[in-house]
Amino acid sequence: MSSALLVCLVAALAGPMVSGSELTQDPDLWWHLANARSLCTTHHLMRVDPYSFTVHGQSWINPEWLAEVPYWLGYAAFGLMGVHLVALFAFCANLLFVYFRCSSVSGHKAAAFWTAVLGFFLMTVNGGARTIGIAYLALNMEMAILEAAQRGNKRVLWLLPPLFCLWINLHGSWIIGLGFLGLYILCGLFELKVGVFEQEAFLLADRNRLFLVFLASAAALLVNPYTWQLVWNPFDMLLNQKVMLAIMTEWAPLSMASSTGKAAAVFLVLLVAANCVRGRKWQIFELAFVFFAWYFAFAHQRFAFLACIVTAPWLAADLARAFFPAANEKTIPAVNALFVAGAIAAVAYLLPSASMLQKEMSSHYPLESIAAIQPSWRTFNDYGLCGMMMFNGKPTFVDSRNDIFEHNGVLQKFLEIQNIQEPLKLMDSYRLDHALIHAGSPLAYVLEHAPGWRVEKREGEGGDLYETFEKVGGPR
Numbered sequence: 001m002s003s004a005l006l007v008c009l010v011a012a013l014a015g016p017m018v019s020g021s022e023l024t025q026d027p028d029l030w031w032h033l034a035n036a037r038s039l040c041t042t043h044h045l046m047r048v049d050p051y052s053f054t055v056h057g058q059s060w061i062n063p064e065w066l067a068e069v070p071y072w073l074g075y076a077a078f079g080l081m082g083v084h085l086v087a088l089f090a091f092c093a094n095l096l097f098v099y100f101r102c103s104s105v106s107g108h109k110a111a112a113f114w115t116a117v118l119g120f121f122l123m124t125v126n127g128g129a130r131t132i133g134i135a136y137l138a139l140n141m142e143m144a145i146l147e148a149a150q151r152g153n154k155r156v157l158w159l160l161p162p163l164f165c166l167w168i169n170l171h172g173s174w175i176i177g178l179g180f181l182g183l184y185i186l187c188g189l190f191e192l193k194v195g196v197f198e199q200e201a202f203l204l205a206d207r208n209r210l211f212l213v214f215l216a217s218a219a220a221l222l223v224n225p226y227t228w229q230l231v232w233n234p235f236d237m238l239l240n241q242k243v244m245l246a247i248m249t250e251w252a253p254l255s256m257a258s259s260t261g262k263a264a265a266v267f268l269v270l271l272v273a274a275n276c277v278r279g280r281k282w283q284i285f286e287l288a289f290v291f292f293a294w295y296f297a298f299a300h301q302r303f304a305f306l307a308c309i310v311t312a313p314w315l316a317a318d319l320a321r322a323f324f325p326a327a328n329e330k331t332i333p334a335v336n337a338l339f340v341a342g343a344i345a346a347v348a349y350l351l352p353s354a355s356m357l358q359k360e361m362s363s364h365y366p367l368e369s370i371a372a373i374q375p376s377w378r379t380f381n382d383y384g385l386c387g388m389m390m391f392n393g394k395p396t397f398v399d400s401r402n403d404i405f406e407h408n409g410v411l412q413k414f415l416e417i418q419n420i421q422e423p424l425k426l427m428d429s430y431r432l433d434h435a436l437i438h439a440g441s442p443l444a445y446v447l448e449h450a451p452g453w454r455v456e457k458r459e460g461e462g463g464d465l466y467e468t469f470e471k472v473g474g475p476r
Helices: 002-013 020-024 027-042 065-078 080-106 109-126 131-150 154-167 174-187 204-220 228-240 242-247 259-277 284-299 301-322 333-350 354-364 367-372 383-391 402-407 410-418 423-429 442-449
Strands: 192-194 197-199 379-381 434-438 453-459 466-471
Touching: 002 080, 002 109, 002 333, 020 080, 020 354, 027 065, 027 383, 065 080, 065 131, 080 109, 080 131, 080 301, 080 354, 109 131, 109 259, 109 301, 131 154, 131 174, 131 301, 154 174, 154 204, 174 204, 174 228, 174 284, 197 284, 228 242, 228 402, 242 402, 242 410, 259 284, 259 301, 284 301, 367 383, 367 453, 367 466, 379 383, 402 410, 410 423, 410 442, 423 442, 434 442, 442 453, 442 466
Parallel strands: 379 434
Antiparallel strands: 192 197, 434 466, 453 466
């Protein structure tokens, strides 16, 4: 019954699941679909850039190639509805995984349910058709394995190397999972019994097993089509992509004014309050996991999802101990079956129709203007249109695969043009002859008044009105 209600919660309240606008407007979605389409038709992974005219042919690896495939298969089978269903499945699977882990750790289904409801509001920060949603299933699995090991099932730790072998092909977040595994091992190397901390050091056999599991997991990372380059990718992002980290909204600090920020505050207040009402003994790794998970979440809002996955079971256990009476395990199968049937009906009713998804996409993107772009054009494109242009085979100036553009200096130049820092001079240096940008933007104003540029086409309305500019009377 709780599971059914949680699925209804996703279908009714998760933004990208309720409206097609959030689903279709993500520029990353469309180049992910283009990548997976290429893989499924050519049976070859990309190793150079095939999309832009600024860095065309430059070396590029696709760190999320495997997580893209389910979305493309959904799109190939059912169009936008297929993408929506895959996104819905990934979100619900993560939420239900958190719920069942909370139930297993706390032994109390009501505490697990309300923790999962709170976790839902943390997870919506990365809702939608995102490859990281699929990768977070791997993080959920890692945490479940460590929790099983804590309950005495040590052999399950050998599932971690194959998990990391899969994870590295899904998303760069594997580095966080490996970091938590290393932290778990480090915290268990010593004994501590002070105040609320009570921890026994690992037995020699357990410690050796964990060391071997960690080494095997690290070695398994090399089992990928890009070998060491894919292993280096997240380190490259952290060390060499400062511009991207500075400008992307999802990498911004968590705002306490947002619904996610408020949910984070409630989560932490409940965690502290439960331990004040009826405290327990903590192990060092638990405190370390809570600290680092929430440090990541407050430093970068996208990691609120991660913090929920890592720490929710402990909150459920604390709530069960402090605020809930003894669990009543009696169930009524007929009532549960009724709730499941009702949930299925509710989700089917709440799903946006295929026509609605198509309408949302058509109202947001200037599809006619994109279709009119010729292969020979050198078009300065609005950042939000890059994915759709790539999906339609139109050459881009820049797109949201930020790594390759930052490495080649193009991302910085894009920002300078967009922010009106000698835009005409920079556009001439790249021999740009067209621009497809938001009407009313500062650059649109400059081009409307610049000699040699004229508006060729307008499409859309309101905040989604775009203008196509053409350079005339000059060298092409």
